[in-house]
Amino acid sequence: MLCALPLCLVVGAFVACDGGNTDIVVPNTDLSGLFENGKGVESDFESGIIEVPAGLDSLVIEDVSSLGGAQCYLALDNDLVDPEIDWDSPVEDGTVLDLDGSDFVNIVVLDSNSQIVKVWQIVAREESSSSVKSSSSSKAKSSSSEKSSSSKKEESSSSAESSSSEESSSSEESSSSEEPLSSEEAESSSSEIPESSSAEESSSSEESSSSAESSSCVEESSSSETPASSANVAVKLSELSVAKGTVTVKDSFVYVEVPYGSDLSKVALLPLDTVNDLRRPVEMEFADDEGTVATYSVVAGVQLPGSNFNARDDFWATTSDAMATKKTAAAITVSSSANLEFDGGTATITTREVEGSLVIIDGSWKMAGGFYFSGEYAGETALDIYEQGYTSGTPSTGDSYIANDMTFGKPFTARPTAFTVKYSYIHKANTSTQYPQKSLVYVMLVGKNGKVVATGAFSDSESADMVTRRVKLSYGKDPFGLLDGGYAVAEGLTLGKGDEDVTAIHVMFASSAYAHVVCGGTAGNSGKYRGGENSALVLDDFKLEYLEE
Structure with a gap:
């Protein structure tokens, strides 16, 4: 006799489908290792039953990792086909599942797209129970094709006929060459049949069970190939929404934008x-307002904080604070002024001179670009601009590579197709032919181990009035030459193939493309300047795009 218990648990697994064949890959079919008090817990994969000792009041989750990286959640109902899942209640190591006085406990196996592929039932056996697997009521609930012996022949016949009917339908869908069991074959599962007949029935039952299991997996895991399950097909595009975000339908795309x-x-x-998992586009089926069902590419994306430039945001770093902080070392006072200003919904970054002077006597000058980028900047004073890495002595008039104090990139996993910038640019020429004055705007999507997944960039060598410019991101390519062009980029980056997972986004706005190397010296060395003084990049708006045009 089986006692049902009251709680639902959801366990993640994976399903791989290849044409008509479906192989369920469950990380651990013996689920006893999942529980701290798992002694006496038995599981049968084909029947979908996990049997626990009679009188067990609770199960304690000990090692979720025993499921091979699966995720566990509580479910809210006893629906064995499409249970309602409480995604806000993950089950973790140490979670206690209360079984005392409950009506049911189920485990739902999900594929990598969080689609249901199998339902397990946790049942407790009373001491008088001879076998969990022989319960006809259990068989009816799990829709199993296995035919076990029943304590009563009438119940066995009834259960076998019901199972035969379900298996016939499932078998016809799975393979036209298979035929449903006859009533005589179904009744032969009775404990009164001869041993040889039992062996034949056992073989037949295994084949039928395998067929039914295969059919069930194909039907349920077909949603893995097209994540919208049969229950989702009827969902209309106009009904779609996402918490704290927006859903936009354009042509064959469904764009889901959520907060960074x-x-x-x-x-x-x-x-x-x-x-x-929308880190990459996923195909789903939805219905339009007329009820026509079609396949749509579902794409998710985010916008970067502070990208409307109404105010400064900690997502972005700048050299401006250091520029504005005067510092004296070895009687040399190094000073400049802030080169990032916010005004009326725009941000202006400007190339400015940094001066080193002895008391009231001017000494030397260098030119530093204005930078606003996703990341962190470690410099604190104008001296860090004038001589990056200064430790002691008279500040050097040599080149200062301030990118050494820049940490590039912020966490990011989306895959945008392009970006747009609304901006204007004021050009002030310098005299260097090797490092001429020009602005620079770039985006790089970066994966693990410094692999650059995608790039997009532009620059201006002439003044430009306020305009919106769109730049397409090139995956697996670097057409602008960001990685070897002498620009301010992270060290150790190499171009990837474009199919790598994205883990970070590098965005740079620079008033002078080359003036992260702060050059100059004493009077007469302005020819070394890598930027034009008072060149300015004015930023009004920045957006990432995710749909192909």
Whole structure:
């Protein structure tokens, strides 16, 4: 006899499908290792039953990692086909599942797209129970094709006929060459049959069970190839929404925009009851207002904080604060002025001179660009601009490579296709032919181990009135030459193939493309300047785009 218990647990796994063949890959089919008090816990993969000892009041989750990296959640109902999942209640190591006085406990196996591929039932056996697997009621709930012996022949016959009917339908969908069991074959599962007949039935049952299991997996895991399950097909595009974000439909695309910092690997697109990994586009089926069902590419993205330039944001770093902080060393006072200013919804970054003087006597001058970039800047004073890495003695009049104090990039996992910038540019020429004055705007998507996944950049060598410019991102390519052009970029970057996962985004706005190397010296050395004094880049708006044009 089986006792049902009251709680639902959701466990993540993976399913791989290849044409008509479906292989379920469950990290650990013996789930006893999942529980701290798992002694006496038995699991049968084919029947989908996990049996726990009678009188067990609770199960303690000990090692979720035993499931091979699967994720566990509580479910809110006893629906064995499409359970409602409480995504805000993950089950972690140490979680206690209360079994006392409950009606049911189920485990739902999900594929990598969070689609249901199998439902496990946790049942407790009373001491008088001879076998969990022989319960006809359990078989009816799990829709298993296995035919086990029943304590009563009438119950066995009834259960076998019901199972045969379900298996016949499933078998016809799975393979036209398979035929449903006859009533005589179904009744032969009774404990009264001869041993030889039992062996034949066992073989037949295994084949039928395998067929039914294969059919079930194909039907349920077909949503893995097209993440919208059969329950989701009827969802209309006009009904789609996402918490704290927006959903936009354009042509064959569904664009889901969520706040920066959202986990794109777990996006809950309402009213669907699953979460999806949208770090890359996913194909789903939806219906338009007329009810026509079609396949759409679902794309998720974020915008960067402070990208409207209404005010300064900590997402971005600048050299401006250091420029504005005077510092004296060895009787040499190094000073300049801030070169980042916000006004009326725009940000202006300017190339300015940094001066080193002895009391009231001018000594030397260098030219420093204005920079606003995603990352961090470690410099604190104008001396850090004038001589990056200064430790002691008279500040040097040599070149200062201030990019050494820049940490490039912020966490990012989306895959935009382009970016747009609304900006204007004031050009002031310098005299260097090797490092002429020009502005620089770039975006780089970077993966693990410094692999550059995509790049996009532009610069201006002449003044430009306020305009919106669109730059397409090139995946696996560097057409602008960012990596070897002498620009302010992170060290150790190498161009990838373009198919790598994105982990960070590097964005740079520079009033002078080469003036991260602060050059100059005493009077007469202005020819070394790598930027034109008072060249300015005015930024009004920046956006990432995610849909192909």
